[in-house]
Amino acid sequence: MAVSTAPTKASQRPQKVWKSPTEGQGRLAAMLVAPTMLVLLIVIGYPILAGIRQSLFFQSQQVDENGFIVEGDKFVGVDNYTAVFSGDTAKAFWNAFYNTTFFTVVTTALEVVLGVAMALIMNKAFAGRGVVRASILVPWAIPTVVSALLWRWIFDANGVANNVLGTQILWSTDGWQAKAAVIIADTWKTAPFIGLLVLAGLQVIPAEVYEAARIDGANAWKQFLHITLPLVRPALAIAVLFRMLDVLRMFDLPYVLIGRGKPSVETLSILAFLQTDNARFGPAAAYAVLLFVYLSIVAYAFVKLVGADLLGEARAKSKKPKGQRRIGRTVARGDTP
Amino acid sequence: MRRKHLVLVAIVSAAALTVPACGGDSTSGGGGQTTGTALEGEGPITVVQGKDTTGFAQKILDGWNKDHPNQKVTLIELPESADAQRQQMIQNAQTKSDQYDVLSVDVVWVAEFAANRYITEIPEAGLPLSDMLKPVLDTSRYRGKLYTVPSTSDGGMLYYRTDLLQAAGITAPPKTWAEMVAQCKKVQATPQGNGVPCFAGQFEKYEGLTVNAAEAINGAGGVITDDEGKPNVNTAQAKAGLDFLVTAFKDGTIPSEAITYKEEEGRRAFQAGKLIFHRQWPYQYNKANASDGSSQVAGKFAVAPLPGKDGTGVSSLGGHNFGISAYSKKKKTALEFIKFITNVDNNKLQLELSSLAPVYTSLYDDKALQAKFPYLTTLKASIETAKPRPKVVRYGDATQAIQDAAYAAIRGQKTTDVALSELQAKLTDITK
Numbered sequence: 001m002a003v004s005t006a007p008t009k010a011s012q013r014p015q016k017v018w019k020s021p022t023e024g025q026g027r028l029a030a031m032l033v034a035p036t037m038l039v040l041l042i043v044i045g046y047p048i049l050a051g052i053r054q055s056l057f058f059q060s061q062q063v064d065e066n067g068f069i070v071e072g073d074k075f076v077g078v079d080n081y082t083a084v085f086s087g088d089t090a091k092a093f094w095n096a097f098y099n100t101t102f103f104t105v106v107t108t109a110l111e112v113v114l115g116v117a118m119a120l121i122m123n124k125a126f127a128g129r130g131v132v133r134a135s136i137l138v139p140w141a142i143p144t145v146v147s148a149l150l151w152r153w154i155f156d157a158n159g160v161a162n163n164v165l166g167t168q169i170l171w172s173t174d175g176w177q178a179k180a181a182v183i184i185a186d187t188w189k190t191a192p193f194i195g196l197l198v199l200a201g202l203q204v205i206p207a208e209v210y211e212a213a214r215i216d217g218a219n220a221w222k223q224f225l226h227i228t229l230p231l232v233r234p235a236l237a238i239a240v241l242f243r244m245l246d247v248l249r250m251f252d253l254p255y256v257l258i259g260r261g262k263p264s265v266e267t268l269s270i271l272a273f274l275q276t277d278n279a280r281f282g283p284a285a286a287y288a289v290l291l292f293v294y295l296s297i298v299a300y301a302f303v304k305l306v307g308a309d310l311l312g313e314a315r316a317k318s319k320k321p322k323g324q325r326r327i328g329r330t331v332a333r334g335d336t337p
Numbered sequence: 338m339r340r341k342h343l344v345l346v347a348i349v350s351a352a353a354l355t356v357p358a359c360g361g362d363s364t365s366g367g368g369g370q371t372t373g374t375a376l377e378g379e380g381p382i383t384v385v386q387g388k389d390t391t392g393f394a395q396k397i398l399d400g401w402n403k404d405h406p407n408q409k410v411t412l413i414e415l416p417e418s419a420d421a422q423r424q425q426m427i428q429n430a431q432t433k434s435d436q437y438d439v440l441s442v443d444v445v446w447v448a449e450f451a452a453n454r455y456i457t458e459i460p461e462a463g464l465p466l467s468d469m470l471k472p473v474l475d476t477s478r479y480r481g482k483l484y485t486v487p488s489t490s491d492g493g494m495l496y497y498r499t500d501l502l503q504a505a506g507i508t509a510p511p512k513t514w515a516e517m518v519a520q521c522k523k524v525q526a527t528p529q530g531n532g533v534p535c536f537a538g539q540f541e542k543y544e545g546l547t548v549n550a551a552e553a554i555n556g557a558g559g560v561i562t563d564d565e566g567k568p569n570v571n572t573a574q575a576k577a578g579l580d581f582l583v584t585a586f587k588d589g590t591i592p593s594e595a596i597t598y599k600e601e602e603g604r605r606a607f608q609a610g611k612l613i614f615h616r617q618w619p620y621q622y623n624k625a626n627a628s629d630g631s632s633q634v635a636g637k638f639a640v641a642p643l644p645g646k647d648g649t650g651v652s653s654l655g656g657h658n659f660g661i662s663a664y665s666k667k668k669k670t671a672l673e674f675i676k677f678i679t680n681v682d683n684n685k686l687q688l689e690l691s692s693l694a695p696v697y698t699s700l701y702d703d704k705a706l707q708a709k710f711p712y713l714t715t716l717k718a719s720i721e722t723a724k725p726r727p728k729v730v731r732y733g734d735a736t737q738a739i740q741d742a743a744y745a746a747i748r749g750q751k752t753t754d755v756a757l758s759e760l761q762a763k764l765t766d767i768t769k
Contacts, residue, residue: 061730061731066480067479068454069452071454156597158594170597173596174542259542261542261543261744277424277427279431279453
């Protein structure tokens with residue numbers, strides 16, 4: 001006699017093969033995030049598109065027979081862009097382009113070195129660590145304009161900087177000293193930011209790894225080079241990406257600290273601003289769009305080259321070496337991180 | 338999932354591109370412009386000016402507020418720098434905001450603001466215009482029509498240390514640049530004057546540099562733009578004027594740190610006793626004479642007309658006029674307030690409290706005021722011979738071009754020949 005067991009409810013339900021720990025939650029996630037995305041698209045997406053549209057127009061500067069400016073926007077297509085690249089404005093543009101890139105490279109490099117050093121210090125347990133951590137973050141908390149004004153007083157011809165160095169350098173005049181002043185002020189302000197992000201990355205590294213290395217006879221420098229740096233690389237890459245994008249857009253620091261019209265510290269944002277000063281919004285939007293394109297290229301290249309792990313896909317995709325412990329995994333398989 | 342994203346992006350892009358089309362850009366600007374006759378609207382208004390460096394503006398406003406409780410005036414202070422003030426006023430006009438009612442317009446912006454319809458025409462009836470100094474009244478018009486009412490004037494004067502000159506045996510202030518340099522050398526040879534820098538003005542790269550460069554060029558007999566507004570700066574006289582500044586920086590007549598001086602930095606240096614001669618506006622007089630210990634030179638200085646190349650120099654005409662914002666909703670009150678604040682009594686009060694130069698001839702000729710303010714006669718002479726800076730509609734570009742040329746020449750980055758010929762080309766382009 002065949003035993004026919006009535007299929008239980010549980011076995012009737014087909015066993016779903018879960019491909020990833022979070023499957024099935026995608027649609028819910030999309031709906032929860034949708035309102036924020038909508039706001040972001042309006043606040044970010046619309047101005048970008050409106051700016052592109054504005055850059056195709058030109059505000060007249062001709063005076064009519066009564067002495068009034070002819071009003072209205074004229075559609076000029078890409079004329080605003082060709083004007084940026086021709087004649088005197090081209091010189092100003094490429095100078096600003098060079099300045100922006102120079103500031104980005106130099107300040108980011110300095111800030112990475114200082115930030116990683118700060119993070120290593122903050123990571124150690126010592127008495128008063130909380131106070132040190134808080135005070136390292138104070139420069140980052142001060143608004144950039146305020147810190148620019150503070151540094152302007154420091155870099156005054158009769159200010160503290162000249163007093164301490166024993167020199168009479170005119171920091172706010174056009175030249176290398178203006179660049180140096182901007183770099184110093186910017187590094188002071190944002191090295192803590194990189195320090196903070198790297199600190200977060202450092203705190204995820206388990207102590208056993210260092211123990212094992214110490215047992216194997218690695219000294220501090222080798223530990224730093226072969227354990228700390230590779231493990232902190234994702235956090236560091238993101239911090240560097242953020243900083244680079246910030247510096248590429250830098251406006252308030254050179255404008256307030258050094259002043260307008262000084263070619264040695266003029267950045268692309270300042271060029272756009274100077275155009276709005278004369279109510280030429282078409283050319284200003286053109287500069288802004290060019291800066292936007294430059295930023296996009298830099299961000300894309302950086303992500304591709306360095307592999308900045310923006311979406312956390314690296315952990316899910318990397319293969320576990322056979323027979324070895326997955327270095328750095330801090331959650332058990334099957335748990336949602 | 339990805340296709341949904343693409344669809345969403347496409348929808349938003351389409352919406353974003355069409356919204357501006359119906360949102361109405363500035364294709365129909367200047368809606369709030371009347372033809373200058375009926376100014377309507379009453380109520381509380383705002384008066385907008387740069388930072389009140391003297392501290393007494395509110396006192397004068399209180400006089401109006403006491404008598405007009407329903408039309409109170411609030412003071413809005415803008416940054417100290419003239420460029421920043423202009424930028425804020427332009428922004429306000431571009432957004433067609435009614436937040437600013439009465440604007441304190443620098444005399445060099447009148448043409449620009451009038452042509453761009455940022456300010457409305459003002460009816461001349463009831464305004465005591467004939468009692469005002471003629472050069473000052475000239476600045477308030479655009480193409481013959483009145484757009485602003487003069488409130489304060491300004492002319493550059495030479496502040497000089499009477500005690501140091503006396504110690505060197507000099508009895509009269511210099512009339513030419515050569516005399517000034519010679520007197521400085523004499524003063525610096527005395528023990529009191531040893532090591533004191535000779536001369537400073539405003540040489541930072543901002544509007545003050547345009548003023549000082551214009552004074553140097555005009556003082557040597559040149560012009561930046563002629564009477565019709567056409568640029569003519571590439572002349573031998575203009576070159577001589579600019580060369581004075583360049584050589585003065587090179588040989589130390591002007592200390593190198595003066596390239597960072599705006600008005601306040603120079604005033605601090607003068608008050609600390611660190612300058613023999615100082616080119617400055619009249620507002621410094623009261624402050625440098627303060628007996629509260631803030632000034633080391635109280636009672637030890639006097640003023641004289643600016644020196645020029647071959648004789649008395651020419652100062653740049655400064656000053657502020659009051660205009661009515663075209664987008665103000667309370668133009669009637671604004672006009673009444675302007676009539677109040679520019680009348681003779683308030684002009685006198687401004688002089689007494691803040692040592693701001695008045696605009697009425699009668700105030701300059703008043704004997705009692707002359708006794709109280711010894712610089713009044715010098716100031717009147719300075720204003721009557723003053724030359725305005727270029728009256729062009731694109732003033733922002735013009736002043737930037739002048740600053741570029743002067744700064745590059747002073748810093749030695751360009752020779753004066755090259756700087757002036759490039760400036761001429763740029764100004765021709767701007768004024769065509």
